[in-house]
Structure formats: structure tokens, C-alpha cells
Amino acid sequence: MADPYAQSGEFVDVLSREAWLALRPPVVTALSRARPERGPIADIGAGTGLGTMVVAATLPTAEVVAVEPSPILRAALLTRLAGDDLARRVTVQAADIAGMVLPDRLGGVLAVNMIGHLAPDQRRAFWADLRPRLAPDAPLIVNVQPPPTPVTVPETPFTSVPVGRRTYQGSGAARPAGPESVIWTMRYRVLAEDGAVERDLVVDYHWYVLSVRELLDELGAAGYTAAVIDMDVLAATPA
Ligand SMILES: C[S@@+](CC[C@H](N)C(=O)[O-])C[C@H]1O[C@@H](n2cnc3c(N)ncnc32)[C@H](O)[C@@H]1O
Structure with a gap:
């Protein structure tokens, strides 16, 4: 797997x-x-x-x-x-x-x-x-977890967590992927103290709704x- x-x-x-x-x-x-x-x-x-x-x-x-x-x-x-x-x-x-x-x-x-x-x-x-x-x-x-049906979910910020001099942020958007699933596109960001994006990772997950x-x-x-x-x-x- x-x-x-x-x-x-x-x-x-x-x-x-x-x-x-x-x-x-x-x-x-x-x-x-x-x-x-x-x-x-x-x-x-x-x-x-x-x-x-x-x-x-x-x-x-x-x-x-x-x-x-x-x-x-x-x-x-x-x-x-x-x-x-x-x-x-x-x-x-x-x-x-x-x-x-x-x-x-x-x-x-x-x-x-x-x-x-x-x-x-x-x-x-x-x-x-x-x-x-x-x-x-x-x-x-x-x-x-949402969505309960295969619908489009616009980009939504989930959480923002300070750790030391960095801030970790998670956001996501979903799109239908057939009758019973979506693809969640999750974005993980690490921000520096001045707000600059230091790291930006985008990952797709297949998710059965x-x-x-x-x-x-x-x-x-x-x-x-x-x-x-x-x-x-x-x-x-x-x-
Ligand atoms: C979003 S994480 C949730 C982890 C934890 N339960 C929590 O709530 O913090 C989803 C978890 O499901 C596990 N997972 C995915 N497919 C699985 C499978 N077929 N059998 C068992 N675990 C699976 C992943 O490796 C991951 O740990």
C-alpha cells in the first residue's frame, strides 16, 4: 500500500x-x-x-x-x-x-x-x-470528516500553529473523484517570522466520502x- x-x-x-x-x-x-x-x-x-x-x-x-x-x-x-x-x-x-x-x-x-x-x-x-x-x-x-458527498470544497485554511520562530499552516481544497470519493489537495506551509513562505508542500489524498x-x-x-x-x-x- x-x-x-x-x-x-x-x-x-x-x-x-x-x-x-x-x-x-x-x-x-x-x-x-x-x-x-x-x-x-x-x-x-x-x-x-x-x-x-x-x-x-x-x-x-x-x-x-x-x-x-x-x-x-x-x-x-x-x-x-x-x-x-x-x-x-x-x-x-x-x-x-x-x-x-x-x-x-x-x-x-x-x-x-x-x-x-x-x-x-x-x-x-x-x-x-x-x-x-x-x-x-x-x-x-x-x-x-467532510465532505459527506463528492462535492467541491474551496480552498479552506484549517489551522496555524506557531513553533519557535516559524508558523505551520494547513489548508485544503477538495474536488469530486467519482460517485463516492473526493481528492483532497492539502497544502502545508511553513512561514518565517516576516510571513514569508519558507516551505510549501502540496499533497493529494484520495478520500472516500x-x-x-x-x-x-x-x-x-x-x-x-x-x-x-x-x-x-x-x-x-x-x-
Ligand atoms: C488523518 S490520519 C489520522 C491519525 C489518527 N487516527 C488521528 O486522528 O490523529 C489517518 C490515518 O489512517 C491511516 N491509514 C490509512 N489507510 C489505512 C488502512 N488501510 N489501514 C489502517 N490505517 C490506515 C494512516 O496511515 C493515518 O495514520
């Missing part, structure tokens, strides 16, 4: 932190139903570990399995864990959903900011794979009871 973050991985953590400030409350709410005593919590497409940290902090006794296929994001994830107390209970798997090896029993699953990477058939196979592994009442926590309604229906058809918590974050439990 080609790594869509091979070029942009450097910028993912710094530019995702603000989004995680908003995602954290609904994810914490959903994690209140996790069953860490019944099995590990899997963070699938864990990226640099921003969600992994929320799981670990919310469930201080939980074992966590963080699945991450991108070498550059996995390096950031490992840097976050190594030398920390978290290294005792977070295991990193260098795999994607096709290659991951999950335990038979899971106390919960996090699949945040990643579902658009999966084609509809992969997504449905993913729900089917997870369902029998989830302990009774344990949540699959998943979110959708899905509305909250479609996700609820799809999870229902896959044998889950699903509900929206907030911020387009859903919690689904085996029905």
Missing part, C-alpha cells in the same frame, strides 16, 4: 492537535463504555498517537494496540511512547487493516480520522471483522447499534 503520508507526515501531528481538542470530549464520552478488563483497546490508523494518548489517559489500566501502516507517522507514535510509562501497555503494529492481527477479544476500538481511507467494500469488511471481537457493549468509536446517516445505516446493517455522540463521532456496539 502506498503511504499517503510519505511526504506530509512531518506536519500531521502539529496540525492535528487543535482538531483533537474538539474530538477529545466525544471520544472520552464514548470510551466510558469501553471494557478494558475484557480485552485491549485497538486504535486503528493511530497516526502519531493523539487518539492513543486519549485512550491511555481515559482508561489508565487499559492495554492498547495501536495499528499504523505509515512509517513516518509510526515513527512519531513510537517517539511518543518510548521512554514513557505508556510503553508498558501500548503495542504498535506496523500494519494496515488488511495486515493487522487483532486479539479475539477487544475492549473497544478507535478508528478516528481514518475511515475515508477505506473503500466501501474495505469498510464493510472492517465492520464485519471487528464485530465478533468486541466485548458485549464495548464501543467501536468512529467519525466522519460518507455522511453520518450513511455510516449509521451501514453500521446498523453490519449488526451494530450506533449513535452519534458529538462532532460527527459515533459509538457503535454489537447489537
Whole structure:
């Protein structure tokens, strides 16, 4: 599998932190139903570990399995864990959903900011794979990101983060790419103190679109009871 973050991985953590400030409350709410005593919590497409940290902090006794296929994001994830107390209970798997090896029993699953990477058939196979592994009442926590349908999204600034004497900026625009996907063209910029653009990286990502309604229906058809918590974050439990 080609790594869509091979070029942009450097910028993912710094530019995702603000989004995680908003995602954290609904994810914490959903994690209140996790069953860490019944099995590990899997963070699938864990990226640099921003969600992994929320799981670990919310469930201080939980074992966590963080699945991450991108070498550059996995390096950031490992840097976050190594030398920390978290290294005792977070295991990193260098795999994607096709290659991951999950335990038979899971106390919960996090699949945040990643579902658009999966084609509809992969997504449905993913729900089917997870369902029998989830302990009774344990949540699959998943979110959708815009757009919900394949439409054009004009260039939109997402975030701007000062680090030292530089400012890191992320922006993006999307265009339709067929009946169920878009191409997001993301722009990553590093600005010098005088505002001059020092670095400018543009990367395209293929992204499968899905509305909250479609996700609820799809999870229902896959044998889950699903509900929206907030911020387009859903919690689904085996029905
Ligand atoms: C936008 S990042 C989100 C990372 C993290 N969950 C977060 O919210 O900060 C999307 C993640 O999905 C991962 N990913 C992409 N395709 C995947 C696949 N087929 N199986 C598992 N993970 C995948 C990427 O490597 C990346 O870590």
C-alpha cells in the first residue's frame, strides 16, 4: 500500500492537535463504555498517537494496540511512547487493516480520522471483522470528516500553529473523484517570522466520502447499534 503520508507526515501531528481538542470530549464520552478488563483497546490508523494518548489517559489500566501502516507517522507514535510509562501497555503494529492481527477479544476500538481511507467494500469488511471481537457493549468509536458527498470544497485554511520562530499552516481544497470519493489537495506551509513562505508542500489524498446517516445505516446493517455522540463521532456496539 502506498503511504499517503510519505511526504506530509512531518506536519500531521502539529496540525492535528487543535482538531483533537474538539474530538477529545466525544471520544472520552464514548470510551466510558469501553471494557478494558475484557480485552485491549485497538486504535486503528493511530497516526502519531493523539487518539492513543486519549485512550491511555481515559482508561489508565487499559492495554492498547495501536495499528499504523505509515512509517513516518509510526515513527512519531513510537517517539511518543518510548521512554514513557505508556510503553508498558501500548503495542504498535506496523500494519494496515488488511495486515493487522487483532486479539479475539477487544475492549473497544478507535478508528478516528481514518475511515475515508477505506473503500466501501474495505469498510464493510472492517465492520464485519471487528464485530465478533468486541466485548458485549464495548464501543467501536468512529467519525466522519467532510465532505459527506463528492462535492467541491474551496480552498479552506484549517489551522496555524506557531513553533519557535516559524508558523505551520494547513489548508485544503477538495474536488469530486467519482460517485463516492473526493481528492483532497492539502497544502502545508511553513512561514518565517516576516510571513514569508519558507516551505510549501502540496499533497493529494484520495478520500472516500460518507455522511453520518450513511455510516449509521451501514453500521446498523453490519449488526451494530450506533449513535452519534458529538462532532460527527459515533459509538457503535454489537447489537
Ligand atoms: C488523518 S490520519 C489520522 C491519525 C489518527 N487516527 C488521528 O486522528 O490523529 C489517518 C490515518 O489512517 C491511516 N491509514 C490509512 N489507510 C489505512 C488502512 N488501510 N489501514 C489502517 N490505517 C490506515 C494512516 O496511515 C493515518 O495514520
